[in-house]
Amino acid sequence: MQNENNVENNKVLIEKKSNSWLQRLKDESWEAELLVSAIAIFGTFQLFKVISWSTNQFIDFLPQEQYLVAYFIVFMGLLAVSILVSMFVIHFLLRAYWIGLVGLNSVFPDYSLQDSAYSEVYTKRILAILPKLKDSIQKIDDLCSVIFSAAFAILLTYSYLAITATLYLLLYNFLIIFIPYTLALVPIICLIFLLFFQTFFNIIANLKNYKQNEKIQIWYFEIVKITSIVTLGPLYKYLLQITMTFASNFKRNKSLIRFVILFLLSGVFVASYQVTNTNIFYLIKQDHYFDSTKTYAGYYKNENEKIEFLLSPEIESDIITTRIVKLFIPIFEYERKLRGNDCPSIEKNNKLSRKELNLACYHQYHEVYINDTKYTPSFKKYYHPRTNQFGILAYINVSGIKEGENYIQVKKVYKEKEQNFEWNIPFQYLNDK
Structure with missing residues (x-):
């Protein structure tokens, strides 16, 4: 009996040590985040060259009737890289601001009414509209901590889809030499139907009347699972883990998740600028390049x-x-x-x-x-x-x-x-x- 208690006590101690190590890692993660962010800003800007090179290779090797597929591949890649760049820049700025707030808070723990350089009436009124230093520090820290996961989830999703689509294009151009092109299109047709069914069930399953319907929810789960396996391959569990962490905590912290979504949209503006530095539009607007x-x-x-x-x-x-x-x-x-x-x-x-x-x-x-x-x-x-x-x-x-x-x-x-x-x-x- 005593041995069992000792074993149980040892498990508790190990778990406490593990938790304290994890908490310490979380508390100190900002240092690694800031370093990675600075390096990543430089590195991800180089990915625009990869997108440009890929676009040129598609133009060079693919027949014109396949340019539309190539356009979606490289444009989604440009969008993913643009989102990643904008997120890293935003993260770097927010984390730098967070460091400034932490340093300021260590010297001045809170606002002071007695020591203010302004009148008491003015100071009270201005402080009433300002957030607490500790609240701002916590919110910015939380936001910085989730930016990486959202950005990398998008990059990994695109990378796998782009590689898969490119391999399929190569395989398609090889197979049509030996088999009818309609037969070579069977995989993409099946995928389109699968995505259609997922979209349909997504609308139905999230209607108020069917959210508690067990059969529909089980069907919805199975279709999402199959679609995720097909589209995301071996990465599907890890990417679903990230997206479900956001989705399952949406009601708890809506403002945080909305900020992340807003930052993701910032990548659209970066993409709209960077697209002019590539030949991506040639894939869909060739006539524009032959204007006499x-x-x-x-x-x-x-x-x-x-x-x-x-x-x-x-x-x-x-x-x-x-x-x-x-x-x-x-x-x-x-x-x-x-x-x-x-x-x-x-x-x-x-x-x-x-x-x-x-x-x-x-x-x-x-x-x-x-x-x-x-x-x-x-x-x-x-x-x-x-x-x-x-x-x-x-x-x-x-x-x-x-x-x-x-x-x-x-x-x-x-x-x-x-x-x-x-x-x-x-x-x-x-x-x-």
């Missing part, structure tokens, strides 16, 4: 030094003083897969080598015009020295054109595609004679 009434910096080598991925042909400058114009036309990776459809006669020519076949095909579906007059250049394969993009290079003789405003028109004319590309590149020609 506009001139783009990407057309000219001397103006596009900061552009990391060319979406259009390029000449040296918008002012030409030489008789030869150097023209570079980028060729995306997905274009190489179109050769069989766009160049069937050339592909059957057994007299040409593979490299010669490819170059002959590029000649066939690329057209160059100078002031509406067709020009037949001799193309050479070329890798752009700055962007490292593959393309074709041509040297165009413009000595016969008039001085002043002129333009070079480049067309990609596909036989098997409804949408062809066309760029009008204006330039001023000044005779150097």
Whole structure:
């Protein structure tokens, strides 16, 4: 009996030590939070480069009919990274403010009426509208402590969804070579139906009349569980743990959770600014990049030094003083897969080598015009020295054109595609004679 009591006492002591260690860790966690936050602000800003690079890779490798899927992947990624950045910045500022309040509270534990520099009437009235120092310290500490969990939950959710969606796109493009594309779409169709049912049950199960209906709530639980496993994979328990911690404590501290939601929305403003530094809009608004009434910096080598991925042909400058114009036309990776459809006669020519076949095909579906007059250049394969993009290079003789405003028109004319590309590149020609 005495041994049992000793064992029980030992368990209690161990539990107390564990609790005291955990409490001490919570009390001192602000130091680690501040350090991680400062490092993370720098690190997460680098993730914008990853989003930009991913966007360019999708543009390069995916066929145009899949651009919409790619858009949702990279835009949600941009939103997740933007939320993470804004949350880290907000956390850093709040924690710095919290440190200031803690230091102030250690010197002046509370407001003082007797020692005030102002009148008693004014001091009483102003103090009546101000929160207590200890209350502010506690609320800011709580808010800082939950920001990390919310931000990382969003990042982990997106990361898994983005990786899964990208792998599915790769698998889809591989499978459609061997099976009908409708069969390859079965997984995504099933997922859409699953998400539809979850949305439907979410509305029904949270209606006042059905919140106590056991059968509906059990069905709701099972659908959410299945959907979470499918969409979040091995991370579903950990991400649900975070979201349910917020949801199950919503009524206890509504203001705290509302603040977190407000901070999450701040990421939208960061995303709206950062999206202009990427080519994300190209995935859904390609026509915007082929407006013949506009001139783009990407057309000219001397103006596009900061552009990391060319979406259009390029000449040296918008002012030409030489008789030869150097023209570079980028060729995306997905274009190489179109050769069989766009160049069937050339592909059957057994007299040409593979490299010669490819170059002959590029000649066939690329057209160059100078002031509406067709020009037949001799193309050479070329890798752009700055962007490292593959393309074709041509040297165009413009000595016969008039001085002043002129333009070079480049067309990609596909036989098997409804949408062809066309760029009008204006330039001023000044005779150097």
